[in-house]
Amino acid sequence: MATAMGSDSSGGAGSSGPSAEDLLRRADAARRSKSPDADELYLAACRAASQSGQTGVLVSAALALVGHHRFGTPAGTLPALLHQAYSAAGPPERGRLAVALARLWVYAGEAARAAPFAAEALDTARASGDPDDVAAALEAGLLTHWGPDDFGARTPLCAELEELTAHTADVDLRLRALCWALTSALERLDGLALQRRLRDLELLARQSGAERALFYSQCRRAMAALLAGRTGEAEQLAAAAAASGARAGEADAYAVEHALGGEIARQLGHAPALLRAEAARYEDYATTEGVPSILAQAAILWLDAGEPGHASVLARRIMGDGFAGIPRDVDWLLTATQVAEVATRTGDRAAAALMAGVLEPYAGRGVVNAAAVSFHGVVDHYLAGAYALLGDGGRAEKHRAAAENAYAALGADWWAARLAAGAGDGTGDRGPAAGGRAGHRGAGSRPGPSGHPAGALPAELLFAPGTPGIWQIGRKGAAQAFPARVGFSYLRLLLRNPGKDIASVDLVSGFDRALRADQDTGGPVLDPRALAAYRRRLAELDEEIGEAEDWNDPDRAAAARSERQEFIHQLAAARGLLGRPRALGPASERARTSVRKAVAAALEGIAAAEPDVARLLRDGISTGRMCRYEPDPSRPVRWLTDPAPRE
Template identity: 45%
Template sequence: MESAADKVAAARAELLAAYYEARDNGDAEGMAAAALRLPSSQYFGTDAGQVPALIHEAYTVAVGPASRCRLAAALARAWAYGGEARRAVAFAREAVTIADRLGDPEVVADALDAALLANWGPDDFAERPALSARLADVAAHLIDPAQRLTAQLWCLTTAWECLDVVAVQRRLRALDIIAEESGSARAAFFAASRRAMHALVTGDLDTADRLIAITHDLGGKAAEPDREAVVHSLVAARARQIGDTATLRSEAAAFEAYGAGEGVPSVSAEAAVLWLAADEPDRARQLLHRLTGAGLGTVARDVDFLLTVTSLVEVAATLHSDAIVADGVRLLEPFAGRAVLNAGAVTFHGVVDDYLHRAEQALGGPSATRWRDNAASAYRRIGAAWWRDRLIAPAAAMRPAPPVTVHLHRDGTLGWVVGADGTTVVLPDLKGLFYLRELLRSPGVESSVLDLSAAAPGHAGVVTESDTAEVVDRQALAAYHDRLRAIDVELDEAESWTDQAGLDRLRLEREALLAEVRTATGLGGRRRRFSSAHERARIAVRKAIASTLDRIELHDAPLARLLRDTIHTGASCRYDPDPARPVTWLLDSPTTEE
């Protein structure tokens, strides 16, 4: 039996033969007829090959404005399908301009479809609802079911992006009607696949299974180029929901191979998510590092921008790659409130707020709860039960970070070696590095700043009696005791009070005074003496550590963040390890005596 891929290849070969024959005969209209059908043989997101060149050739010799308009739209479509939307914009704009001048509904509908494809990036969302509404209005008066199908698919995509559940239902029913009225296998393929997506979103897995099978069969009958991509996307989404590890591994491997082979970053990013869901964090980490080597800022702002960035942020948050997560927050915040869809709106990947929540939670940011509540509200509204349940139990999805080995030691005259294995840098003899090393040697132990400062060259020195003064003088301390006695009397007599606020104020004042007395006195009530040398050491140590962390951040931002989170400075200093980020510290040079 001939496969769908074979049918697509045969159809393309037939179109190319017709095109070349028309060109050899100087038949511009024949060239246009074949060229207009070439984009339908493309696989979405993959390199367009010679298709744009052939369409452009027909475009340059087009006879009449209607033909030129359709060829400009086809050229825009070919570039957009090939992942080159920026090349498509000018041709789509020209197509709409000519179509509006001609006033032919069929030509206008074709041009609007091209304009939507060319403006499918994350920054063009404001234009899409108006374009899709206009396309639906024009297509409603057309007989051609293919153009009506295109219009309804655009409206459905926009409805999902807006999370408009009523509009989603309406457009799904419109697709059903087009398939029923036309008897077209292609229309039925799109109706079934989008119904399958909706069933997965709402957790109706029995219906989803039935529709996925129908989608597969209809895609073969219609020789739809994207059949395999559509079915793989739906099957992978279902496997995630039920935790089918075997299927997840199979789909992750397929996504990874396709993404690498065709150079499609969004598919590779999805593969990383699937590897993570399949309990293969090392495979997910490899893809994450491969895709983010130049940072998330290099992700193309095309139709798959949100899918690519959210997928990578999910993996990074789970695997504690904080620098990537922080970059993702910056990129995603402008798109809060939006749905995340794959190209063609075949599968739903949650809402941006969900990923912002996961990112802020991983970073310990203050906005995690707000993003979680926003996402939960969106999921309740559209009935996305699996996504909502996954959101309210995020801890289950978080994995402990693998232990890492980090160097922080001197290496003879070379300087200080700082950083994780394989990514170390050499820093000069900064005092803060001496202080950090001493603290890292004794986790959880309080270290006096005077003892700590002695660990570095040029420390503060010995404290003498002349360097000290009483923290609080006798007169002030006596006043504190007098006021405490007065407050105790007032509280003893307060049983009949109804002024709860007044009672609270007295208790707070009492606690504050007790804290001052504890600070000013030592064992046996003796007044503590405060050292000016001690204060100088406290300031010097704090500044030295802060300056050193700034220096480390220039080379290794995650390490600087870890140290800021776990090193505490003050009158005494302490290192409190973070169990979620285990580290093996190498504090002594393995080869050189200091």
């Protein structure tokens, strides 16, 4: 085809071909019309602009190329073109090109090479102050911190990206931020956050009218339907996503279609011939492109197709010499868990022992394919299967219980059914796909309940100040001592008021009297409903104090008085002169940020010594302008928030 190659691609001085500007215009038109010629035209524009020294055209064409580069494909000649533009550009274009270079190298599987560009992009964007540039640079930083050991670094970046893009008009930036939030929710097993982000995606698609937003929403909702075992609904959504992805010209539509198709085939229990065909497609692509995670998924499909010997061969090929050769990138955890499943279900004790050791540090984590494209269970599920094969019943039961709780929190009933089917006497298939098929549920069907049985006794967890400067947190009788943090006070107040919204400004004002000196402008801190809820709680506390005094229970009365005093402080902080409601403004925004950071730091500190308690808190606590603790009925807990009486 001569439209973008041959003489047309020269475009430089003395050439009779089209100019760089003309090639760029033709490329943009081809992209809008979904023409397959678009990429070649952009490449031609890059070459022509490079020869003629037109940096602006080079930047525009190079950024357009990277914006449609497929995940998992080699970078080709693009880095050279981008780096030429990057070297010639000044701010802000240089920072935007650094973002593009970081994205390109990550997509090509070279995260280490991408990291310096992402760091420079963020520094440049913060210096410029442009919120969209900062958001794009933050996303580049997330891409370069997508490995299994980077979860702690991803969490604050993800939160900041979500805050920055909450008010952006850039639909693509907002989409990417929501997908990161969705991925984070799955990784940390936060079912409530998962549902909120799915609703946000659906709303963005509807309000923006953008085909790309519709594609993102449909394929992520298909993922969620598969998670719950609503396979019929997932099929419909996957088909709709394939159509909207084609209309949008989405670069990754084909990969997403096959990722969802493979999981749908597993859930439906397709005939072995169909599963073998899908497995062969996965294996061919993985072998051609050199992608271990897709080869691991091919092994699972071969296993489900009744070919355990070939599945084991592929798993052993991936493991190599102790699994050390697998890059610790976005696909590492997915690859490790799929290999562990093959080892467990084929009875390969040596491989299962190796993979249990590899996966143990990541217990408590959800397994996600790319940016929430598909969900692959929780690490504890795979560990339970491996330890059952190895005859370590204690560890197997510990991880099985953790997986059961995680699936209940996520509403992952298909996975919960798999866990139950593989939790027998330790013989036969033990992996996440063990047991009978769940069957084909219709689009409107809903699975039955899972999780703890009704009436389960709640765990008693201590979360209270102890001696001055020390807090006691953990299971009653075995709590850990933690140095005091302001976030502990915020968390304690939320735990004492389950299911109730509390404004960040109220949390802060209870512990930071300086906030009340601020002069804010804007809407009221507490609306009439919130004020009424506060007054109801104060009345309840008055009754509790009276009852405690009648029953001669001084400790209970003192605790209720302490809580009542905290609420009075908060109400006072929310009222201005003459009792008028205080307004939102700079102080309320600082309060929101302060609470978010303090709670995040507190949870991180707890996780170091009490990871199960931290996970439970992360699942139930949400922060923002309004904060809330929503208990999980499948994991009943009685929080002991009063200091133990001194002897």
